[in-house]
Amino acid sequence: MSSRLMWSAVAFALTLGLTSGVDLARAQGTIKIAYTDPLSGPFAQVGDQNLQQFKYIIDWINGRGGALGRKFELVAFDNKSQPSDALLALKSATDQNMPIIMQCSGSNIAAALIEAVDKHNERNPDNRIVYVNCGAVATELTNEKCSYWHFRMDAHVGMKAETMVRALPKDVTKVYLLNQDYLFGQSVQRDVKAFITKLRPDVKVVGDELIPLGKVKDFSPYTTKIKASGAQALLTGNWGPDMTLLIKAGMDSGLDVRYYTMYAHLGGGATAIGPGGNGKVRSVMPFHENIAVETGKTDTEGWTKQFRTTHNFDFYAAGFRTIFEFIQAAMNKAKSSDPAKFAQALEGLTITDMLGHQVTMRKDDHQILSEYFVGVFTKGVKYDSEGTGLGWKTEVTVPAKDLDQPNTCKMKRPA
Amino acid sequence: MEVLLVSLLNGLVYGMLLFMLASGLTLIFSMMGVLNFAHASVYMLGAYFAYDVSRHVGFWPALVLAPVLCGAIGALIEMYGLRRVHKNGHIAELLFTFGLAFIIDKGVQMAWGLLPVAYRVPAVLDRPLFTIYGTNFHAYRGFMLLISALMFCAIWLMLTRTRLGLVIQAALTHPEMVGALGHNVPASSPRCSRADRPSPASPASSGNYLVTEPSMAFTMGPIVFVVVVFGGLGSLAGCFIASLIMGFVQTFAVVFDVSLANVLALVGIKVTEASPFGEVLTIPLPRIGALLPYVMLVLILLFKPRGLMGTRDT
Numbered sequence: 001m002s003s004r005l006m007w008s009a010v011a012f013a014l015t016l017g018l019t020s021g022v023d024l025a026r027a028q029g030t031i032k033i034a035y036t037d038p039l040s041g042p043f044a045q046v047g048d049q050n051l052q053q054f055k056y057i058i059d060w061i062n063g064r065g066g067a068l069g070r071k072f073e074l075v076a077f078d079n080k081s082q083p084s085d086a087l088l089a090l091k092s093a094t095d096q097n098m099p100i101i102m103q104c105s106g107s108n109i110a111a112a113l114i115e116a117v118d119k120h121n122e123r124n125p126d127n128r129i130v131y132v133n134c135g136a137v138a139t140e141l142t143n144e145k146c147s148y149w150h151f152r153m154d155a156h157v158g159m160k161a162e163t164m165v166r167a168l169p170k171d172v173t174k175v176y177l178l179n180q181d182y183l184f185g186q187s188v189q190r191d192v193k194a195f196i197t198k199l200r201p202d203v204k205v206v207g208d209e210l211i212p213l214g215k216v217k218d219f220s221p222y223t224t225k226i227k228a229s230g231a232q233a234l235l236t237g238n239w240g241p242d243m244t245l246l247i248k249a250g251m252d253s254g255l256d257v258r259y260y261t262m263y264a265h266l267g268g269g270a271t272a273i274g275p276g277g278n279g280k281v282r283s284v285m286p287f288h289e290n291i292a293v294e295t296g297k298t299d300t301e302g303w304t305k306q307f308r309t310t311h312n313f314d315f316y317a318a319g320f321r322t323i324f325e326f327i328q329a330a331m332n333k334a335k336s337s338d339p340a341k342f343a344q345a346l347e348g349l350t351i352t353d354m355l356g357h358q359v360t361m362r363k364d365d366h367q368i369l370s371e372y373f374v375g376v377f378t379k380g381v382k383y384d385s386e387g388t389g390l391g392w393k394t395e396v397t398v399p400a401k402d403l404d405q406p407n408t409c410k411m412k413r414p415a
Numbered sequence: 416m417e418v419l420l421v422s423l424l425n426g427l428v429y430g431m432l433l434f435m436l437a438s439g440l441t442l443i444f445s446m447m448g449v450l451n452f453a454h455a456s457v458y459m460l461g462a463y464f465a466y467d468v469s470r471h472v473g474f475w476p477a478l479v480l481a482p483v484l485c486g487a488i489g490a491l492i493e494m495y496g497l498r499r500v501h502k503n504g505h506i507a508e509l510l511f512t513f514g515l516a517f518i519i520d521k522g523v524q525m526a527w528g529l530l531p532v533a534y535r536v537p538a539v540l541d542r543p544l545f546t547i548y549g550t551n552f553h554a555y556r557g558f559m560l561l562i563s564a565l566m567f568c569a570i571w572l573m574l575t576r577t578r579l580g581l582v583i584q585a586a587l588t589h590p591e592m593v594g595a596l597g598h599n600v601p602a603s604s605p606r607c608s609r610a611d612r613p614s615p616a617s618p619a620s621s622g623n624y625l626v627t628e629p630s631m632a633f634t635m636g637p638i639v640f641v642v643v644v645f646g647g648l649g650s651l652a653g654c655f656i657a658s659l660i661m662g663f664v665q666t667f668a669v670v671f672d673v674s675l676a677n678v679l680a681l682v683g684i685k686v687t688e689a690s691p692f693g694e695v696l697t698i699p700l701p702r703i704g705a706l707l708p709y710v711m712l713v714l715i716l717l718f719k720p721r722g723l724m725g726t727r728d729t
Contacts, residue, residue: 210702224550
């Protein structure tokens with residue numbers, strides 16, 4: 001192509017762009033998505049693993065055409081687990097006209113983001129942003145605090161708690177709760193207790209503990225207390241070092257209980273449990289690599305296996321792929337990457353996820369409804385975790401319709 | 416009763432672990448007056464070295480080699496870093512080591528990644544040593560107790576029985592006089608910090624008691640300072656006692672489910688969550704257990720600024 005011809009093509013494209021006004025910035029180049037999570041500090045490993053999995057997923061989805069013929073690009077911002085830093089990330093994202101901000105860890109940060117995004121969108125109707133929540137799961141966020149601009153792409157604590165309580169075998173009648181002392185941990189504590197009262201009145205809560213977030217170094221005093229309480233099962237929502245140290249202390253002291261966790265399947269969990277934990281630890285999870293094997297989804301199996309060969313930890317974030325499939329579908333349906341338009345398309349949307357299940361973004365409260373699993377950490381599975389020789393095996397599969405819990409959201413939709 | 420006994424054991428192990436970490440800091444901070452913020456970071460580095468070395472030559476040789484490696488790094492920092500900034504005073508030292516801590520932490524993250532590494536205990540130690548009321552006392556914890564006890568003896572002997580130790584102790588209070596007697600005071604302090612090498616043995620042995628991960632320096636750093644200041648500067652015994660106290664306080668704070676409201680109830684004042692300050696007064700002790708060492712630090716600085724057995728001011 002001669003250079004003159006090229007220039008006229010560019011001029012033509014520019015004129016086209018100008019006619020659509022503000023869409024100019026968005027209509028060209030990649031679709032930028034801001035992602036903020038702790039990438040330094042004590043919980044850095046969580047953010048870092050999420051980031052690596054997001055990158056893997058984005059490469060894959062871009063290979064399948066991205067959305068609107070454009071590719072996705074992830075821009076990461078470290079928030080050091082601080083709400084104030086997350087708000088700075090939001091500011092940068094809106095300054096650059098990014099249509100989406102994602103955040104996964106910390107319900108306290110999520111609460112701050114919801115408020116800030118609401119305010120921003122109200123004041124700047126021509127530069128709105130959607131907040132995609134990839135893992136801040138306090139139940140309140142899609143109930144009392146629900147917002148039109150917030151889409152939660154993970155089961156909330158109420159759903160996880162119900163799954164956990166339903167998975168308790170009949171012979172377990174004494175349970176011990178141990179959670180982190182902040183919005184999320186308190187949410188787990190309250191919801192688990194509520195579901196025990198409702199579903200398993202025969203189960204007695206023999207201990208109920210809150211620990212300061214990320215401060216406890218030695219959990220042996222807690223294991224002593226749990227043992228003394230006579231509990232048969234330990235129910236915890238702990239994550240990060242609070243989870244790994246707790247399980248390790250329990251394993252070392254020979255504490256003979258069943259562990260029901262929400263995050264033992266995340267990176268570092270398997271290493272902390274070790275071979276001694278065969279059959280003792282369960283996790284309420286959206287995915288593990290062996291599900292694909294169990295259900296014969298060979299394409300999904302191959303896809304996660306490839307992640308394994310290029311990374312030093314296991315792929316656990318099936319939900320993240322669903323997020324991008326949702327965004328892709330919503331943008332293509334709305335034929336726009338303008339938040340006001342694709343947010344509307346996202347409401348009530350149903351897609352099929354990588355395991356072949358129907359997944360819906362509930363319109364009332366923007367809470368995802370997807371299948372959920374309870375896995376047990378055991379020997380004899382095809383894909384082991386973190387080189388321990390043990391891996392996750394599905395014990396319970398909960399279909400999405402069973403998790404369709406009522407909500408109290410009174411959503412204010414933009415006029 | 417059984418809870419009491421098991422908790423005593425837990426407290427003892429945790430206290431001794433703290434002492435293991437704090438003993439090195441005692442030598443350099445409280446004996447030599449070097450404010451070393453990078454202490455916990457070097458400790459973490461030791462744990463990672465031990466993990467890496469143990470993968471190639473096995474656990475036991477690593478237990479010897481890792482401290483040597485770690486000591487070499489400590490010596491380099493001392494000779495090319497601390498010795499230069501030392502003459503500019505405490506603030507310079509503090510800032511230098513503060514920056515160093517960040518560099519080491521980030522370096523560890525880049526070298527070993529953010530995930531915990533699988534630093535496993537050898538089979539001999541990976542079993543219950545004895546069982547007390549149905550709770551296993553892990554053999555590894557016994558091993559750690561032994562190492563800390565040996566370290567305490569070694570440091571104590573070095574300080575009181577060797578020529579170097581005596582010079583250091585004298586130089587703390589009367590540097591001019593020691594100099595006048597013909598000892599090279601500036602030269603003896605770096606020698607001491609290299610002599611403090613039993614302390615890196617601690618990461619090698621505690622790395623697999625706790626989980627070896629990049630945030631371990633961050634979680635252990637502050638508490639070690641608390642132990643040294645609480646015990647009193649310039650006192651090894653003070654540091655030892657403070658470690659044990661902190662160990663017991665944190666352990667028992669978890670076990671006793673009481674709140675201020677329970678205490679007030681004893682004197683006949685009834686507090687519920689609805690009464691004034693009820694929210695604060697009804698917080699159970701386990702929820703604030705991890706903060707107690709810092710409360711104790713503040714209190715002791717207010718009422719006994721020299722710490723438990725300190726010989727000089729902070």
